[in-house]
Amino acid sequence: MTNPKVAKVVIGLPVEGPFDYAIDSSIDRPVKAGQRVRVLFNRRVCVGYVVGTASSSAFEKLNPILAVLECEPVLTENDLKFVKMFSDYYGCSFGEGIETFLPPALRRKKSLEEGIPFKNTVRSGIFDTKKILICDLTRHKRWPFIIEHARGVVDNGGSVIVLVPDLSYIKETSAALKEVFCESAVVLDKKLTTKKELSQWAQIRQGVYSVVVGTRSAVFAPVTNLGLIIVIEDDDASYKQEQTPHYHAVSTALMRAQVEGCGVMVAGSSPSAEIWEQARKDQWDKMVMAGEGHVTMQVVDMNNYNPGKTSIFSFPLQNAIKAALDKKENVIIYMNRRGFSTRTSCQKCGWTMKCPRCNVNLSYLYSKNVMVCRHCSNKQTLPEICPGCHTSSYLKSTGRGVEKLESDAARLFPYARIHRYDRETDVFPQGADIVITTQAIFRQRGNWTASLAAILDFDDQMHHIDFRAGQKAFALLIHLRQMTRDKMIIQTRMPDSYSIKTAKDMNYDSFYCQELKFRKELKLPPYRNLVELGVRGLNEKAVLEVSQTLFEVLENDAPKGMEIFEPHAHVNPKLRDQYRFTILLKGRSVESILSHVKPILKSTRKRNIIITINVDP
């Protein structure tokens, strides 16, 4: 076989390639797919990635490859196949996909001559491609099954990737795995120095570790002989990347498993409806382990309460708290709003304190005496005199956050030790009688539990304009239940919600049956696919105009069966000074939506306006 003369190269930019480059005789290393090369692209020197070779090119005047950055490819053939599939699905270029796969240090021009040996020890193992869904309320019963399967793969010479939602799961996960796999298990740490990160990456590539644990991006761990991917709590929102490419680590894991021909195990206490349906359709092995079930759930119908007149603590809740305190038991009060108030405005002219960059109401943090933006964390001091009318000095705070709740509770239960635990709190108040908390409580994933747990703002979870609201509410109840020993109280104006009823009976089948029925009726995922186009820029009018014309062009010859929704303000319409609009497309497959969208986007480019693709938002 003669050496190829032409290399097909892609670049980490939003341009499709590949581009042909000449392999001159000055290149002393063999050029192979998966290698990083230095090339001149559009008059600039940058890093390119070889995705193939050829003996000739249709282009006459080729630029030469300037250098080959390392002997052994940084991507294997399977990696390339997987990244190609990933890029096509998420609507980014092949090159951008490769840069998502590689650690940041390898995306830059750094030549690795000083030498990290990327020896690709290819031992092709044949692994079970079985897919398993474990639905485990307790989070403990799953571990013997996880260990058993991982053990089987490792004993067979394979390696395992374990995905966890965030740092709070790393401890229990790595503890359980290191006990069995000892030094051959490694935790990916994003806070490593560039050098350490690179050497860890190379070690994984060389097969030093057989079990790799990490968050979202660990789905790209360059392991050899991948035999199994384990996903913990697949419904957690942090599996979705909020920057482009907007990938979802669980869908990405399934693609990788398909390319590698390996198994997948999803273990969670509230699996996403999407995974539940996929497990049914593709006949995964399914294991449902509902909890021991000593926890009772009491629903308090708040339709009978006037929150203005009575306390936000309903009478049944007050009684339950009193009873718990009398028995020297502890209590969690959950409300997912930090700060003291959610709106501060002038009583005279109605002027309201808003974040100048994000245009949302600022929350007042009593503990720090500042106004804070919940999106960009921009802090401001509370003005002495209303900047609206320059006369009134009384800015009134309304809307209840956990800090306000803390003072309410102190009034009702003066003898209790009451502590607040939110994003600002460093140390968990282990010995408190009453812990008043936001979703920050879920960072506290130890064995700590409370006798009584109450949710005060359940309806706020349900009222989000989010088709996953029911799923999220169900998950919230399940997760809070895991921290409860005896009783839960849910204050709500929708006591008949199926999320509550099914969580109360611990009836997984019933929840997913109703959730999926709702999704099917409204033609929502997993029965349809969504793609969200984001249009953003500093000039609000220009952003709106581009959104409108883009919508019209998309609408113009939309394929049959595709729905396109009018541009609307993003959930967070102004972020970091940029105005944001979105256009939602619904279709029978992501591929069909993207093939309609991509050519149109190519021709609607506008200065100072950025259009992004978010598949499965």
Next chain:
DNA sequence: AGCACGCCGACT
């Protein structure tokens, strides 16, 4: 993305 080219209006 980033850059060159080319086309218009409004300044010395």
Next chain:
DNA sequence: GTCGGCGTGCTC
């Protein structure tokens, strides 16, 4: 006259 805004097209 020319400086500079911005739409258009291209990158092997």
